[in-house]
Amino acid sequence: MQTGADRVPRTAKPKADKRRLDPKTREEEIVKAAIAFFAEQGFDGSTRELASRIGITQPLLYRYFPSKEALLDRVYEEVFVHPWNPAWAEGLRDRSLPLEARLARFYRDYAAVLLTYEWIRLFMFAGLKGLDFNARYLAFLRASAFDMVVKELRHERGLPLDAPIQDGEVELVWGLHAAIFYLGVRRFIYGMPFPADLDADVALRVKAFLKGVPEAFASLVPDAPPAPAASGATRRKRGVLIN
Secondary structure, three states: OOOOOOOOOOOOOOOOOOOOHHHHHHHHHHHHHHHHHHHEEEEEOOOOHHHHHHHHHHHHHHHHHHHHHHHHHHHHHHHHHOOOOOOOHHHHHOOOOOHHHHHHHHHHHHHHOOOOOHHHHHHHHHHHHHOOOOHHHHHHHHHHHOOOOOOOOHHHHHOOOOOOOOHHHHHHHHHHHHHHHHHHHHHOOOOOOOOHHHHEEEEEEEEHHHHHHHHHHHOOOOOOOOOOOOOOOOEEEEOOOOO
8 A cells, every 4th residue: 555654754955947837737846736735844844945845936936826724725735635536435435344454444545645644744743823714624534535434333232323423423533543544643743663564553443443332322312222242152251251
């Protein structure tokens, strides 16, 4: 899986850009450079320095983006919104596959987007700076994935699907998501390596999540049916029969 694990920022000596680019190409160049620049420097980095790195003048940059805020909005769209694949939602709802397989596939594919130098650092810098990136993205993520995962977990456990989603259910799903996100923090903030087999690690985290969360959901959902009683053959703990 390609995650950008070995990607490091490159700071080159700025040179005057003598090229005459068409507007679309120039705009794309500015956005690409802005993503790399702010991921490295944080959002206190100035547009003057950014323009210098690109090799253009600050007034030319402002011809494409009239303010720093407009440029940051474009960075947000490019990094956090555009990579989202709508097919992921269909995959999460595909009940022809076990839920564990669906979740592992989703987070394996999502990790390829999430676990990059730019994504992780921009998200962290945005939170520290007090930008609205985090709130916007997390609201998008809940609507696009979390509520769906809650419904599929309820279906798996035989819980009512039409009962209002409880905050506790969303928090439990957050726990799994945060575990995947932390892998990126560990790599691109702390400078520690990824697990040797990232796909296997993601699958293991999903498996651990599903071992406990369905039972926890049963305590949160109104009118949930009681858990089935274990048979004598299965109610064993450390080799001792529990009656």
